[in-house]
Amino acid sequence: MKNLKCEYCEKEIQDGSLFCPYCGKALEGGSNEPKTTAEEVKMATPEFLDENIQTPESMQALANYRKRAGSALLYGILSLVFGCFFSGFYFPSLAMLFGAVAIILAVSTFKKGFQNKLIAAAVCGILGMIIAGFSLRQAFLDRQISQSADEVYSAELNIDLPNLSPDYSHVSSPMYGTFEELPKREFQYELNDIQSASFLNAIAEDSRWNHFPLDPELEAFLDDNFNLLLDYEGHYLFYDRTRSAFTNPADFSIYLEEYDFVLVFFDDTQNRIVIYDVYQSK
Secondary structure, eight states: OOEEEOTTTOOEEETTOSBOTTTOOBOTTGGGSOOOOHHHHHHTSHHHHHHHSOOHHHHHHHHHHHHHHHHHHHHHHHHHHHHHHOOSSHHHHHHHHHHHHHHHHHHHHGGGSOHHHHHHHHHHHHHHHHHHHHHHHHHHHHHHHHHTHHHHHHHHHTOOOOSOOOSEEEEOOTTTOOOTTSOSEEEEEEOOHHHHHHHHHHHTTOTTOEESSOOHHHHHHHHHHOOOOOOOOSEEEEEETTTTBSSOOSOGGGGTTOEEEEEEEEETTTTEEEEEEEEEOO
16 A cells, blocks of 8 residues: 655655545545545544644643642641751641642642652652641640640649749650650740749748759759750759659769759749750650
8 A cells, every 4th residue: 555645734645545644534535535544534533632732722732631639748848847857837737738739739630640759749748747637636736735834744743833824945756756865845935024023032031942043963864965055144953753853863873874853944034944854754
């Protein structure tokens, strides 16, 4: 069977073709030639032409689908990163948002190709949202701990802390552990002059409170193990949970592997109370 040229697009076609497989136009004289094959008929259908003839519109659509697939994967990766490596409320919330966007883009673009990339995007988005959900739950629990810290430590230490929400708080999440140079929990309270004077009067006769400077061994232990800002003046309270004692141990070397204590600093010059809750198990 010899090849001819289409009279419209001038591309080579098989002799006897009824339609040009490239431009789709009917060819004159086809009825006098041998019958076309089933494959040629299929190639002449509008569906085949839409899928196989690259027009500027189809090329632009393909580029858009490729861009959507890339965006879906990017959002999925961001969701996973923000969910895994950041705590609190802000970044896990972003992880939830990015994960949802990744899943929506993956589902809406899946039938257009790029399935492997879209599956990866959806998986990353789902995992990021799951981990972020746990992080948000932990952040909510940490906030509850912070809001009730004054009541908890007032009861445990038998001191009358002001009924305030902390101006700064840090609660190490058990999901991620904690850096060795940070306390497990830290709460800072800013007092007004009246509250500061009232608290100073309340602890004046309490022999458990010590005056700065810190005990040298206690200060050395804190310097060696934690990144604590200790430029305070005034009073401090040390409570060792392991010994149920408000006195410093005779030898801080017992804390090399396991310790559990609370430090309360009251700086009446800055009107500030700072609580460090530090514990470590073997």
